[in-house]
Amino acid sequence: MTAAHPFRAILLFNVGLMLFACMDTTNKYLAASFDVPMIAACRYGGHLLLMLAFFGPRRAREMVHTERTGLVWLRAICLCGSTMFVVLAFKRMPVAETSAIVFLTPILVALAAGPLLGETIGWRGWAGALLGFIGVVLIVRPGSGLDAVGVLYAMGCAVASATYNLLSRLLASTERTIALLFYTALVGTILFGGALPWYWADRVPTAFEALLLASLAVYGGLGHFLFTAAFREAPASVLSPISYLQLLWVSLLGWLVFDHIPDPVSLLGMAIIGASGVLVALKSRRGPVEEVA
Template identity: 55%
Template sequence: MDAAARPPVSLTENRPLFGILLIVVATLMFAANDATNKYLIATYDVPLVAAIRYIVHAMLMLAVLGPSRGRELVTVRRKWPVALRSLCLVVGSLFASLALQLMPIAETTSIIYLSPILVVLLARPVLGERIGLLGWLAAMGGFAGVVLIARPGAGLDPAGVIFALCNVVATVTYYLLSRVLARSEKTLALPFYSALAGAICFGLAMPWFWFGAMPSLFEMALFVSLGLTAGIGHFCFTAANRYAEASLLAPMSYLHLLWAGLLGWLVFGQLPDGVGLVGMAVIGMAGVTVALRSRFARR
């Protein structure tokens, strides 16, 4: 959810290769976050894991950016849309974690990446953007890819698929609000309020789920790493847009699918079947088509 839903940032220095490198790092951080999340929620409840992730993320932003850019973190013009956008990310994170409890990382990530493709279908009625033939073909390809992954007999938990699709609904709303708010809000304020909303919502629920044995030192390190990988991923993604055009970087965000597949295999020994791999490839191609379509449309 995270990599696909960042509001655009103005290009300040033309260094496209460095921008692409930052996107590679960002998508790796997001995939590592997913793998760590899946590992921890096998033992601990989802709200507890999510609370620690968002609390660490919010504290990291305050510690690193607060002293020098504190005003940019908290100043917003449109409070209620910013709050709604932040809550969409909180709800999406909950559904993504529930899906990861029941399904492998690669399949979960692929279904979630249907979100940017669905935005193409809603761009016309909501944002007044032109869709075009390529947009429609990409959207249909994305749906076909999800059908191949979640087809009957694929062995995926039906509840997990439903949770992933609920995440898609929340992420699409988050996407559209991000596009609208990017015109009026500071870049740093949007991710900060998202982290703050997650810290508050899941933090309030944390006492109800904190029971049993204390985490080991290794597990505590993994808990902390959730906030670190999310923070580093967000920072690298934002910074990449300062060195290269968003239309160049957007196709690279689909590296998240590759990292998710590799980490799912290395950490959990989970590999999609042949048809599932085809479905993942179809979703990836559809997403790249959407990104390239927007790039060429501006020329």
Template identity: 50%
Template sequence: MSIAASPAPLTHQPLRGLVLILGATLLFAYNDTTNKLLITEYNVPMVTAIRYIGHCLLMLAIVAPLHGREMVRTQRTGLVLLRAGSLAFGSFLVSLALQRMPVAETTAIVYLCPVLVVLLSGPILKEKVGPAAWIAALVGFSGVLLIARPGGGLDPWGVAFVLGNVVLATAYNLLSRVLAHTERTMAMLFYSALIGAIAFGIFLPWTLHGAAPTPLQVVLFIGLGVSAWLGHYLFTQSYRYAPAALVAPMTYMHLVWAGILGWLVFGHAPEPIALAGMVLVACAGIISAIRPRRGKRPAQLAAEDGTTERAG
């Protein structure tokens, strides 16, 4: 459906934006940890399908009565669907990676995405890319080499899957920047949930097998949908209240939450060299976020900020 819909206005409430991004990153880390717990017992397509179906049903039950047609109105439907498909397949790849790798290391490699978004925003979005962006790219790449170094103990297929997620996450975020000008947050969230639910739900009759879930696992399955929906909502909303230069560095709290939860739940503690790599990746993202923007009008900065989200 291609009907004009204007996005919600931006307001300057930086503290509110920071609270929202901290909540979003905690929910993302919870989602990753829960995902890893469930895929030790069940196959990845089934867990992914239940996550997206739960996400979609929540939006239909809670959001649709409040927003009505605004939840399905779009101006550039094709790009909205392409963005949603990038998120859905990226989620599948990161789940395959989590089957083979610890949460913290997987999350750290995923965070190459913001650096790539900055680099590609020049040739694709015609934004200026300065020296700071290239420095950030080099620092981030160095960090990933430390994390995924030969002999570091990480599964090669796991690394390949998470790098595939990075590619899709980069496409997802570039599309988010383009669509932020015309599309509403709720519409983009709904189509992301809908495409994932359809793409993996159609295979559910062939993937729905295994032992009946325990009461705890039922709660975890429900939590997947809730945390995915609420996390992406808080993430997207945070950029409406605070500038990206303030919010983007705080997204690296995801690494902290992932490390804490991975240690508490699985007993995974990153090796010192891998930990140094995580710090380098985080530094790369912070450099990207605070790169010089002098001489630009507020409207230009708002257009560049968009949202930088994970595909997972």
């Protein structure tokens, strides 16, 4: 595949990364006042409503038709698990450090894709995995001040996200993208919406909080749309290494919103994780970028 408009693709991709960073920061802000099901139900419910409004009238059959329904639902459940773990991590840890640990996802995918999908790992994959491990050790080292339970939640998110992406690769040959997006929104709405009666906050959200809750669906939906548009303009080998700029965005937003700046050793660990991800991305110049948001 030849890149038609690589600079346009990079611009679209970076805006999408910024939107996902905004979603992470908003999740962190809301997690201080609301339980996970409340936040997640607004995200997935809003995403579902947007899909029904924009695609329902013309592409309803494409949205609901699947070939391997069980795996499609399992993939959606994994994304719900990823959302649950990351918001729980945000309750206990800064957004930048949490996001850095979650960015182990592409490395886990690369390692698991060998035995599960028959893909070749290669020296770049193993080197990236080793670098990623070193980066995480630097971030969660003794004396870093990070909450141990929060670290476990962030790692749980990485594992759930890796499973989600492995299933995405497995289903890519038989399922339409619009159907995969629809069922993630539907399953998330059912699971988190069904839990709301037990977790509904005692108070009604303020107008500002309601706006933030509604923005989650916009950030996620528009971010995925921009990602799709970017991959129409340039190959994955061009865009995959750039995905680690999201760590820069979340660090900047963490500073602006929460006045948190990672210490120098944690910044070094984040840079090492980013470098490991670039190695993994270059391992296979035809593979799709993994979703970690």
